[in-house]
Amino acid sequence: MPLEEKAIAAIAEAVTRLDPRAATALLMRRGNDPLWTGLLRMLREMGVEAGDVRLAPQDRCWAPPTPDDHGHLLVDGRAYAADVLIYHDPFGPARPGADLLALYRLLDSGVKVVFVDFPHGMTRTVAADPLRNAYLGALSVDVGTVAAAGAELRAVLQDSAQLVVRSGNASVLEVSRPFEVRDDFTSALLDVPVLQLPYGEVWVVAAPESFHGAVELTVARGRNVRARVSRGRLSWEGDAGSLPEVGSPMVELGIGLNKAAPWLPPATLFEKSHGRLHAGFGDSGLIGGRRRERLHFDLPLSRDSSLDKER
Structure with a gap:
């Protein structure tokens, strides 16, 4: 089966995984990639009434729709019924x-959400x-x-008393209990x-107080930078003028599984990259x-970072 057809099937399966009885769905997509037109066709063949909101390919605004008092999703003044929202994240x-x-x-209104990362609006055609x-x-x-x-x-990590991330020559980040492990x-x-x-x-998700030590992160143009971590708060070592501002504390250590x-x-x-950490x-x-905060964001750890567990 071609990759595009497999990808379409995976997104459709995610809809039914979240809600096996889903009768309605709303797709909010950026542009007109065949991935989305194929998905709409598959959902409708499955008996799901699928609405379609097409944003401009260059649109990079993250703004899922708001529910009205009747549970419908409002987009540009129009109401859509949706058990599941499929939202194309900005690239x-x-x-x-x-x-x-x-x-x-x-989510409190009862709508379930499938977020899909997928490129759009590429200006460099050689990379598209x-x-x-x-x-x-x-x-x-x-x-x-x-x-x-x-x-x-998950079973291995959940059984650990403490997790240790090693990166670079001497950076060691400790993640102490209590923490939860999810996929x-x-x-x-x-x-x-x-x-x-x-x-x-x-x-691994934990309160900021569980994260302490030092870590190397990969920032713009593949540059690795060391940061101290105290109770989840980052402080860059060296000149921080060109580094991202990280005002929120660390709450997650992620491990990729997708080969x-x-x-x-x-x-x-x-x-998602297999064996890589963020x-x-x-x-x-x-x-x-x-x-609960108004945002969540991720930063990649250096490519040589590794994870150990302690019983």
């Missing part, structure tokens, strides 16, 4: 049109096709294989009815924690 630097509190309100194929490959990964790998790693599928069952595609991640996802720090696939900051309520 590249996003402009916030809403925050996670808006997403919490949407390879990047599209990379995302199609990651979307097409076998769900059963990823779920089994996630369950195995794509358990989080959708235990926390909030949300799936983030492509699949392929296990994460088809390349390690591409400028793109979101770094979160750190999450800000909100943790959506991923199994208790901290």
